[in-house]
Amino acid sequence: MGQWKQKTLTRKNWMAFTGLFLCFFLVIHLLGNLQLMLPDEKAHLQFNAYSHLLSGNIIIKIISWVLYASIIAHVIYAVIITLTNKRSREVKYHYDKRGEVSKWYTRNMGLLGTIIFIFLVIHFRDFWYVYKFGSLPLDEQGHKDLYKLVVAVYSETWYVLVYVLCMVALCYHLLHGFFSAARTLGVYHPRYVQWIRVFGWIYSVGICAGFAWIPVYVHFLK
Amino acid sequence: MHIRMKIWRQESGQDTGKMLDYELADVNPDMSFLEMLDMLNEQLLEQGQRAIEFDHDCREGICGQCGMMINGRAHGPLKNTTTCQLHMRSFRDGDTIYIEPFRATAFPVKCDLKIDRSAFDRVIQAGGYISVNTGQAPEANSIPIGHPVAEAAFDAAACIGCGACVAVCKNSSAVLFTSAKVTHLVLLPQGEVEAQERVRHMVDQMDAEGFGHCSNTEACEAECPQQISVLHIARMNWEYNKAQLLKK
Amino acid sequence: MLESKIPDGPLEDKWRHYKEHAKLVNPANRKKLEVIVVGTGLAGSAIAASLGEMGYRVKSFCFQDTPRRAHSVAAQGGVNACKNYKNDGDNIFRMFYDTIKGGDFRSREANVYRLAECSANLIDQAVAQGVPFGREYGGYLNNRSFGGVQVSRTFYARGQTGQQLLLGAYQALMRQVHLGTVQLFARHEMLDLVTIDGKAKGVIVRNLDTGEIERHGAHAVILATGGFGKIYFLSTLAMGCNGSAIWRAHKKGALLANPSWTQIHPTSLPQSGEYQSKLTLMSESLRNDGRIWVPKKAQEDRLPNQVPEEERDYYLERRYPAFGNLSPRDIASRAAKERIDAGFGVGPLKNAVYLDFSKAIKDQGIHKIREKYGNLFRMYEKITGVDAYKEPMKISPAAHFSMGGLWVDYELMTTIPGLFALGEANFADHGANRLGANSLLQACVDGYFIAPYTLANYLADEIKTPATDIQHPAFAEAAKKVEEQLHLLKAIGGKLSADYFHRTLGKILYDKCGLSRSKEGLETAIREIKALRQQFYRDLNIPGGYAINSELEKAGRVADYLELGELMCHDALTREESCGAHFRVEFQTPEGEAMRNDKDFAFISAWEWAGENQPPVWHKEPLTFEFVTPTVRSYK
Known part of the structure; x- marks a missing residue:
C-alpha cells in the first residue's frame, strides 16, 4: 500500500470529498429522522412510509450506493494516510508535549473515526440489516414497521447512552473534519475561512445535538 | 540556577542513540539556551568527554540552523521563537529539561542533536524559484505590485527553513514549508507564470522525501518562528488542485 | 607586483569599456570549464548560479547544512541603489561619492564607481527573482534613508532584506543544482587552496559529516567566504563565520589587504555577561527614529526614564549637528566608546548607551513606530526582557564587517591567477569604513554582474587546459x-x-x-x-x-x-x-x-605571507584620485 502512487494532497482530497458527502447525507438523514418526533400515531405511519419510499426509489438507490462507497473510501483512505504518516516518523519523541499547541480532537481524528465506525456497524446491524434482510411485521399501510423497531431499541437505556456518546464523538469529528475538508480543497481567503469555521461549528453541533436528542426523546417520551 | 538535563546522544546516523543525564550548576537566567549548552560542553570538555553536537549558527533567529525539541516542544516552551532566541529565564531553578533532535524520517539524525534537513533543499530544487537568468531583468518598477500583495508575499517568504513545522507535526508533514514558498511566488506576477508546474513538482518532491500528510491541526503555525500562516497551506492546496485539473 | 588593471578612460566609461573588450568563452567551450565556488552567501550563490546559467560546470561548497544559512541571511536594514525613485537628487556619481567619502577616501575610484553603476540593475534582478521589497500603496518600490547619506536610496524587505536577497540567490542556485549545472557540497569546509604552476587549480575540503578529506580540481577558484569579524569572538556574526578560506589562500600566496579595517557597528546589544557567545545586531534603521543619549552625570544610577531631559547628553546631535543620529557607523561607534570610556556608560556593566524612541512615539504615534520596527522591538524584548516602547533600548558597539580582505584587482582576481575573491572576502569597495546597506549591494554586484564577465575574461585563455588532475603532486x-x-x-x-x-x-x-x-x-x-x-x-x-x-x-x-x-x-x-x-x-x-x-598613507596595504613566525611582507598599492578630491570627512 505504501507504494501507492497517489500524492498526499490527492488522498486528502478524496478524504475531503467523501467526508463532505457524508456531511451532506447526515443532513438528509437527520431531517428524515425528525419525523420520529411527531405525535405518536402520525410518526408511526409517516416514518414507515418514508422508509418505504427510500428503499424503493432508484435515485435514492444510486445515492445510497454512493453513500456506501463514500464510507468505505473514507475508511480505506484514513487507513492508508495513517500508515503513511506512521512511516514519516519512525523514532518517537521520548518526552512529548506537542499537544500543547493544537486541539486534542484535531490530532485524534482516527480515534474518533474508529468510534464512529464501530457505531456504524452497530447501527447498520440494528436497523439497516433488519430492515433489508430481517423479517419485520407490516404496519396498517402495509409498510415494514421500522418505527416499532426504533422505539423498541431506544427503550434500552444503555443503548441510548452509547448512542449519545457516539454522537459526541461524531460532533468532534465533524468539528475538525468539515473545516479541514474546506482547507484541503483550498479555501484560503481569511474571510471565507472564518465563515466556514463558524458554519462548521453550527453544523456539527446542530447535527449531533439533533441525532442525540432523538433517542433521548424516544426513550423518555414514547 | 541549577539545571538537570536529559539529552539525546547518538554517535552517528548508523548508531542507535539514548537519552543521557547531565547537570549544570550556576546557570545565569539571562543566558540564552544555546549558551547554556556551550557551558555544558565546556564542562564536558574539561572531563575529556565528547561535546554535544547541535545545529546553530547566527544565534539571532534568522539563519534557521538551530532547532531541537526542548521539553517536548519544537524550539522549546515559547511559541514562535527559535531555539537560539530562547533564554534560561523561561525555565525554573531545579528544572529537568528534555532535549531531543527534531524527528522525522525525512530528517535523519546525524549526530546527537544534529539532523539532516537537505530534504528541504530538494523541495526547493524541484521548483521553488522563478526561472530568471542573471541580467535579464526588466526595470523593477515596470511591474507595480500592490502594497498588501507585497506584504503578503513577504509574510510567506519569511520562512527560515528550520523544520520546526515538521518536528511539531504529528505526521511530520512539510506542507507549511512547501506552501510558504508556493504562496510567496504565486502571489507575485513574475512568479505566476510557472505556478502550475511549480506546485506540482514541489508537492511531488515533498512526497518523495517521505513527509506525511497534513491533518490541519495547525500546530505548525503555533511553533513557527516566523509565524507563517496555515492559510498558505490552503493556498497551496488550491493551486495544486487547480494545476491538477488544468494539467494537459 | 600589485597591478590593479583599472581600464583607462573617463570614470563613467571604464566598466562599459571593460565589458566591451573582455574576452568571451563560447557556449560550447563553457561546459568543458570547471569552476569552484566556496561560500554560498549572496556573492557565492549569485556567482555559482550565474555561471551555471551560462553553462560552466560549477561546484559550490559551504560549511553550513544548506546554502540558505550563509550569514548574508542576517543583514537587516537594506540594500542601496541609486534608482532615484524618490526624486531627491540621487544619481550614480552621488552614490559613488557618498561611498568613497564614507570609506574615508581609502578605496579605488573605479571600483566604487562600478559598484554604484551596477546598483540599479541589482534591484531589477532581485525583483525579477521575487524578492518582496517594501512598496508604496501605488505598487511602486519604496525607499528608506540610511546612515551617512542625505538621500533615500535604500531598498528594504522589512528588517529581513539580507534574508530575502539571499533566498533569491539561493533559489537561483537551487534551480541550477536541479538542472545539473551546479554540484552542491554542503557541510564541506575548504581547508586549503591548491596551486599548480602558480595558478589556482583546486581546493582541499573536509566533509564535516564524515571527516573525509576530499580533493576538487577546477580551472578557476572563487572564494566568497565572507568576512572575519568573528575573530573578535563577540561580534554580530554567526558562530561559524570564519577567515580560514582566505587565510589559507593567503598562505598560498594571495595578498591580504587592510586586514585591520573592521567595522564596529554602533547599534548592537551590549554584552551582559562572560558566558555570552555573540552580540545581536539591532538594525541601523532604528537610528532613523531613535535618539542616542547618555546621562550627563557619570556613573548615573537612576533608571533612564527618571533622568530628566536637561540631564541627558544627546552626544551625536551635539557633536555632529548635520547628521546627528544618522552619522556613519565608525563615527557613531567611536563617539559611543568615547562616552562609555569616560564613565557615562549605562546598564549593569556600564557598557552601553541609550537609544530612545520616546520622542518618535510622541511625534508619530506608537502604531507608526510599531509598524516600522515592530519585529525589532519584539526581538529586543525576547533577548533582554525589556519593552522598548516604554524604556529606551541599551545599545553598544560590536565587531561587524571586515572592510579588509583578499587583495583583488579590478577583475576581482587575487594575486594568484585563477583565484577570485568576491563579496566581503575581498577588500575592494568600502575603503576604511562601509556605509550601511552597501554590503548586500557589493556582494550581489560582485556575484551577479562583475565576476561573470571578469571570470570569462580569465577562462577564455584556459579553454585548451585539460581538466585538472587531482592526482597531481x-x-x-x-x-x-x-x-x-x-x-x-x-x-x-x-x-x-x-x-x-x-x-x-x-x-x-x-x-x-x-x-x-x-x-x-x-x-x-x-x-x-x-x-x-x-x-x-x-x-x-x-x-x-x-x-x-x-x-x-x-x-x-x-x-x-x-x-x-x-x-x-x-x-x-x-x-x-x-x-x-x-x-x-x-x-x-x-x-x-x-x-x-593623505600625503603618506593614501595607499592600500597588501600583506604577503612570508612563512611561519616571519614578519609579513608589506606591499603598497597607491590610491590616486582623479575624479574626486579627498576632503576632511566632516559630518558636523
Whole structure:
C-alpha cells in the first residue's frame, strides 16, 4: 500500500470529498429522522412510509450506493494516510508535549473515526440489516414497521447512552473534519475561512445535538 | 540556577542513540539556551568527554540552523521563537529539561542533536524559484505590485527553513514549508507564470522525501518562528488542485 | 607586483569599456570549464548560479547544512541603489561619492564607481527573482534613508532584506543544482587552496559529516567566504563565520589587504555577561527614529526614564549637528566608546548607551513606530526582557564587517591567477569604513554582474587546459598537509577549549585593535597573540573523532585566527594615521576627530605571507584620485 502512487494532497482530497458527502447525507438523514418526533400515531405511519419510499426509489438507490462507497473510501483512505504518516516518523519523541499547541480532537481524528465506525456497524446491524434482510411485521399501510423497531431499541437505556456518546464523538469529528475538508480543497481567503469555521461549528453541533436528542426523546417520551 | 538535563546522544546516523543525564550548576537566567549548552560542553570538555553536537549558527533567529525539541516542544516552551532566541529565564531553578533532535524520517539524525534537513533543499530544487537568468531583468518598477500583495508575499517568504513545522507535526508533514514558498511566488506576477508546474513538482518532491500528510491541526503555525500562516497551506492546496485539473 | 588593471578612460566609461573588450568563452567551450565556488552567501550563490546559467560546470561548497544559512541571511536594514525613485537628487556619481567619502577616501575610484553603476540593475534582478521589497500603496518600490547619506536610496524587505536577497540567490542556485549545472557540497569546509604552476587549480575540503578529506580540481577558484569579524569572538556574526578560506589562500600566496579595517557597528546589544557567545545586531534603521543619549552625570544610577531631559547628553546631535543620529557607523561607534570610556556608560556593566524612541512615539504615534520596527522591538524584548516602547533600548558597539580582505584587482582576481575573491572576502569597495546597506549591494554586484564577465575574461585563455588532475603532486601535498594539521591539533591533548583561545584573542583585539588603537597597545597585542598561539599549541583539548566534531572545526578556525589576528595588528601598527574605522589615538584632532594623512598613507596595504613566525611582507598599492578630491570627512 505504501507504494501507492497517489500524492498526499490527492488522498486528502478524496478524504475531503467523501467526508463532505457524508456531511451532506447526515443532513438528509437527520431531517428524515425528525419525523420520529411527531405525535405518536402520525410518526408511526409517516416514518414507515418514508422508509418505504427510500428503499424503493432508484435515485435514492444510486445515492445510497454512493453513500456506501463514500464510507468505505473514507475508511480505506484514513487507513492508508495513517500508515503513511506512521512511516514519516519512525523514532518517537521520548518526552512529548506537542499537544500543547493544537486541539486534542484535531490530532485524534482516527480515534474518533474508529468510534464512529464501530457505531456504524452497530447501527447498520440494528436497523439497516433488519430492515433489508430481517423479517419485520407490516404496519396498517402495509409498510415494514421500522418505527416499532426504533422505539423498541431506544427503550434500552444503555443503548441510548452509547448512542449519545457516539454522537459526541461524531460532533468532534465533524468539528475538525468539515473545516479541514474546506482547507484541503483550498479555501484560503481569511474571510471565507472564518465563515466556514463558524458554519462548521453550527453544523456539527446542530447535527449531533439533533441525532442525540432523538433517542433521548424516544426513550423518555414514547 | 541549577539545571538537570536529559539529552539525546547518538554517535552517528548508523548508531542507535539514548537519552543521557547531565547537570549544570550556576546557570545565569539571562543566558540564552544555546549558551547554556556551550557551558555544558565546556564542562564536558574539561572531563575529556565528547561535546554535544547541535545545529546553530547566527544565534539571532534568522539563519534557521538551530532547532531541537526542548521539553517536548519544537524550539522549546515559547511559541514562535527559535531555539537560539530562547533564554534560561523561561525555565525554573531545579528544572529537568528534555532535549531531543527534531524527528522525522525525512530528517535523519546525524549526530546527537544534529539532523539532516537537505530534504528541504530538494523541495526547493524541484521548483521553488522563478526561472530568471542573471541580467535579464526588466526595470523593477515596470511591474507595480500592490502594497498588501507585497506584504503578503513577504509574510510567506519569511520562512527560515528550520523544520520546526515538521518536528511539531504529528505526521511530520512539510506542507507549511512547501506552501510558504508556493504562496510567496504565486502571489507575485513574475512568479505566476510557472505556478502550475511549480506546485506540482514541489508537492511531488515533498512526497518523495517521505513527509506525511497534513491533518490541519495547525500546530505548525503555533511553533513557527516566523509565524507563517496555515492559510498558505490552503493556498497551496488550491493551486495544486487547480494545476491538477488544468494539467494537459 | 600589485597591478590593479583599472581600464583607462573617463570614470563613467571604464566598466562599459571593460565589458566591451573582455574576452568571451563560447557556449560550447563553457561546459568543458570547471569552476569552484566556496561560500554560498549572496556573492557565492549569485556567482555559482550565474555561471551555471551560462553553462560552466560549477561546484559550490559551504560549511553550513544548506546554502540558505550563509550569514548574508542576517543583514537587516537594506540594500542601496541609486534608482532615484524618490526624486531627491540621487544619481550614480552621488552614490559613488557618498561611498568613497564614507570609506574615508581609502578605496579605488573605479571600483566604487562600478559598484554604484551596477546598483540599479541589482534591484531589477532581485525583483525579477521575487524578492518582496517594501512598496508604496501605488505598487511602486519604496525607499528608506540610511546612515551617512542625505538621500533615500535604500531598498528594504522589512528588517529581513539580507534574508530575502539571499533566498533569491539561493533559489537561483537551487534551480541550477536541479538542472545539473551546479554540484552542491554542503557541510564541506575548504581547508586549503591548491596551486599548480602558480595558478589556482583546486581546493582541499573536509566533509564535516564524515571527516573525509576530499580533493576538487577546477580551472578557476572563487572564494566568497565572507568576512572575519568573528575573530573578535563577540561580534554580530554567526558562530561559524570564519577567515580560514582566505587565510589559507593567503598562505598560498594571495595578498591580504587592510586586514585591520573592521567595522564596529554602533547599534548592537551590549554584552551582559562572560558566558555570552555573540552580540545581536539591532538594525541601523532604528537610528532613523531613535535618539542616542547618555546621562550627563557619570556613573548615573537612576533608571533612564527618571533622568530628566536637561540631564541627558544627546552626544551625536551635539557633536555632529548635520547628521546627528544618522552619522556613519565608525563615527557613531567611536563617539559611543568615547562616552562609555569616560564613565557615562549605562546598564549593569556600564557598557552601553541609550537609544530612545520616546520622542518618535510622541511625534508619530506608537502604531507608526510599531509598524516600522515592530519585529525589532519584539526581538529586543525576547533577548533582554525589556519593552522598548516604554524604556529606551541599551545599545553598544560590536565587531561587524571586515572592510579588509583578499587583495583583488579590478577583475576581482587575487594575486594568484585563477583565484577570485568576491563579496566581503575581498577588500575592494568600502575603503576604511562601509556605509550601511552597501554590503548586500557589493556582494550581489560582485556575484551577479562583475565576476561573470571578469571570470570569462580569465577562462577564455584556459579553454585548451585539460581538466585538472587531482592526482597531481600539488594536490597530494596539500591534502597531506591538511591531514597533518588536523592530527596535530587533535594530538595536543591539553586542557583548554578552542573557545577559550578564541575568547581570549577576541578580548585582546577588542582592547588593542578595536575602536581605537595605539602603537603601544598594538605592540603589546602582537606579543600577547604570539604567546597565546604558543599556548594554543600546548594546551588545546579536542575530544571526539574526525567525523562530526564541532570542536575540531572550531580549533582549525581559531588556529587561523591566531595568525590573522597578528597580521591585523601589524597592519594597524604600520598605518600611522586615522581613517574610517581605523582610529589611532596618536593621530587625532584636539576635538578628538580622526586625522587622516593623505600625503603618506593614501595607499592600500597588501600583506604577503612570508612563512611561519616571519614578519609579513608589506606591499603598497597607491590610491590616486582623479575624479574626486579627498576632503576632511566632516559630518558636523
